[in-house]
Amino acid sequence: MPSRDAQVLTGRAIEYTDDETIFEGYAVTSDCGDQNLPCVVLTHDWSGLTDPTKQLVHRYAALGYICFALDVYGKGVRGDPVGFNAPLMDPLMSDRALLSRRLLAGYKAAGQLPGVDNTRMAVVGYCFGGLCALDLARAAAPNLKAAVSFHGGLQAPISGERSPIDASILLLHGWDDPMAPPEDVLAVAAELTAAEADWQLHAYGHAKHAFTFEAAKFPERGIVYDQMADERSWAAMRAHLDGTLGL
Amino acid sequence: MPSRDAQVLTGRAIEYTDDETIFEGYAVTSDCGDQNLPCVVLTHDWSGLTDPTKQLVHRYAALGYICFALDVYGKGVRGDPVGFNAPLMDPLMSDRALLSRRLLAGYKAAGQLPGVDNTRMAVVGYCFGGLCALDLARAAAPNLKAAVSFHGGLQAPISGERSPIDASILLLHGWDDPMAPPEDVLAVAAELTAAEADWQLHAYGHAKHAFTFEAAKFPERGIVYDQMADERSWAAMRAHLDGTLGL
Numbered sequence: 001m002p003s004r005d006a007q008v009l010t011g012r013a014i015e016y017t018d019d020e021t022i023f024e025g026y027a028v029t030s031d032c033g034d035q036n037l038p039c040v041v042l043t044h045d046w047s048g049l050t051d052p053t054k055q056l057v058h059r060y061a062a063l064g065y066i067c068f069a070l071d072v073y074g075k076g077v078r079g080d081p082v083g084f085n086a087p088l089m090d091p092l093m094s095d096r097a098l099l100s101r102r103l104l105a106g107y108k109a110a111g112q113l114p115g116v117d118n119t120r121m122a123v124v125g126y127c128f129g130g131l132c133a134l135d136l137a138r139a140a141a142p143n144l145k146a147a148v149s150f151h152g153g154l155q156a157p158i159s160g161e162r163s164p165i166d167a168s169i170l171l172l173h174g175w176d177d178p179m180a181p182p183e184d185v186l187a188v189a190a191e192l193t194a195a196e197a198d199w200q201l202h203a204y205g206h207a208k209h210a211f212t213f214e215a216a217k218f219p220e221r222g223i224v225y226d227q228m229a230d231e232r233s234w235a236a237m238r239a240h241l242d243g244t245l246g247l
Numbered sequence: 248m249p250s251r252d253a254q255v256l257t258g259r260a261i262e263y264t265d266d267e268t269i270f271e272g273y274a275v276t277s278d279c280g281d282q283n284l285p286c287v288v289l290t291h292d293w294s295g296l297t298d299p300t301k302q303l304v305h306r307y308a309a310l311g312y313i314c315f316a317l318d319v320y321g322k323g324v325r326g327d328p329v330g331f332n333a334p335l336m337d338p339l340m341s342d343r344a345l346l347s348r349r350l351l352a353g354y355k356a357a358g359q360l361p362g363v364d365n366t367r368m369a370v371v372g373y374c375f376g377g378l379c380a381l382d383l384a385r386a387a388a389p390n391l392k393a394a395v396s397f398h399g400g401l402q403a404p405i406s407g408e409r410s411p412i413d414a415s416i417l418l419l420h421g422w423d424d425p426m427a428p429p430e431d432v433l434a435v436a437a438e439l440t441a442a443e444a445d446w447q448l449h450a451y452g453h454a455k456h457a458f459t460f461e462a463a464k465f466p467e468r469g470i471v472y473d474q475m476a477d478e479r480s481w482a483a484m485r486a487h488l489d490g491t492l493g494l
Contacts, residue, residue: 169452175436182436186429189422192452199452200479205416205440232447235486 006062011054014068014113015075018105024075025106026054027068028061030115038245039116041107042069043125043132046089047079052213053129060124063238064247066116070106072099072132082215089128096157100139103132107141120245122146123167124237127179127210128153130171134188137167137197146244148172148237150212154180154188165197170240172233174207178222202236204229253309258301261315261360262322265352271322272353273301274315275308277362285492286363288354289316290372290379293336294326299460300376307371310485311494313363317353319346319379329462336375343404347386350379354388367492369393370414371484374426374457375400377418381435384414384444393491395419395484397459401427401435412444417487419480421454425469449483451476 014025026049030037040060044053049071060067072092079085092099111118121143125133130152137147138157144167151174169192173180185201192199207229210216216225241247261272273296277284287307291300296318307314319339326332339346358365368390372380377399384394385404391414398421416439420427432448439446454476457463463472488494 175440175448182433186433189429189450189452193422197452198475201422201448201450201452203436203448203450205436205444205446205448228445239482 004062006058009058009061011057014109016109018101022075023071023106025068025070025109026057027113028057029066029113036115036117037066038120038247039110040065040067041110041121041123042067043123043129044069045127045129046085047081048073048077048088050078050081052081066113068110068113070110072102096135100135103136104139104141107136119143120145122241122245124148125152126150126212137165137169146240148240150233151177151209154184156191162195165192165195168244169197169199170236171201172236173201173203174209174211174229175203175205176207177209179209204232251309253305256305256308258304261356263352263356265349269322270318270353272315272317272356273304274360275304276313276360283362283364284313285367285494286357287312287314288357288368288370289314290370290376291316292374292376293332294328295320295324295335297325297328299328313360315357315360317357319349343382347382350383351386351388354383366390367392369488369492371395372399373397373459384412384416393487395487397480398424398456401431403438409442412439412442415491416444416446417483418448419483420448420450421456421458421476422450422452423454424456426456451479
């Protein structure tokens with residue numbers, strides 16, 4: 001499928017539930033008739049499914065994928081993309097089993113979208129969403145071919161069963177990210193190796209947290225946009241999805 | 248310049264000296280008349296400038312670069328590509344200043360080859376050659392735009408002045424390489440950050456030492472070919488040279 005213009009694609013809200021909570025995702029689906037396409041599932045940052053994530057849905061759809069941003073906070077629960085969103089995120093960071101169930105509910109909703117070839121699924125996330133992408137791979141989401149984390153948290157859940165990880169993992173990491181210091185890199189490398197995952201880490205010297213996010217201008221908190229790391233990580237993600245989803 | 252067929256290119260020995268020792272490099276130069284081309288300098292593995300390195304010269308030249316393999320052992324001093332070559336390598340590992348001088352002599356010879364645009368130079372090395380590529384960047388080789396290390400040693404020289412590093416560094420690293428354990432990764436990351444280098448590390452899970460070398464079949468020593476890491480690292484190197492040399 002040829003790439004599409006992100007601006008002219010139509011996105012729409014998709015409501016779904018895990019039988020406890022109502023969630024609202026956001027999708028750009030296919031305009032290609034009967035041809036089923038691979039699907040990129042986006043996991044949102046700590047602000048929830050806000051405009052920056054919706055814009056990313058359009059960018060990924062423009063590459064030729066169906067793209068669906070899932071929601072782990074619940075319909076209408078949204079923060080501020082440039083604000084402080086720990087009160088939204090922390091309850092899920094403290095209950096990774098709940099986070100996993102919500103990720104799997106959203107992943108299932110993605111696989112049921114019209115036009116999705118649900119044997120070719122990937123997950124991509126940024127910041128907190130990067131940790132979510134890893135957690136979806138850790139949860140052995142069915143047919144998940146790839147998980148890509150941009151400046152994501154790397155910490156494994158403290159407890160819980162560890163399964164083999166089938167998804168090909170790509171960690172795109174700013175070496176100077178204060179949210180993911182070198183000891184976390186060493187720990188996740190050991191974890192993914194033990195899980196027999198196919199994994200890669202691309203570390204960018206000098207890059208800090210949120211290096212792909214143009215509005216990131218908080219050097220005092222180690223949150224800074226970095227154009228070179230942004231471009232390199234985008235190219236690495238594209239090659240990884242091409243290689244694993246076969247678009 | 249279009250890419251060329253590695254098999255039909257003609258390589259030739261190039262003799263040069265550092266005023267103490269006679270060296271013999273190996274080059275594939277240009278057949279493009281007046282157009283000067285960027286140059287990839289190859290630094291050989293611990294066996295010296297043997298057939299595997301000569302074959303690499305042809306592969307890099309086929310990408311469209313002039314390629315020159317320098318020699319840090321001296322004319323006629325060659326080991327066995329699948330043998331034990333520490334007696335050749337160790338004297339230079341113990342005298343990194345001497346190694347630097349020999350690298351700079353070879354680098355100078357490369358810049359003087361006909362058809363080389365010596366404002367667009369890169370160095371690439373494998374195993375011991377990866378360490379040499381880093382050392383050439385550490386030595387502030389003039390106009391060196393990029394240094395790429397495939398499964399190279401990462402250890403900095405113990406002493407010596409530390410200069411800023413201008414070359415863009417790409418470290419292509421097998422995470423399970425026993426010659427470059429995680430503590431060396433952390434150390435080189437800190438060193439390159441302090442040197443203000445533009446640097447990237449691509450780490451491949453499960454990959455061991457010499458992962459690009461098809462004859463590497465010594466699992467008991469942690470030396471094993473890995474096709475996926477080979478392909479990924481080759482693609483990463485190409486993107487890095489394209490981005491830094493502007494071919």
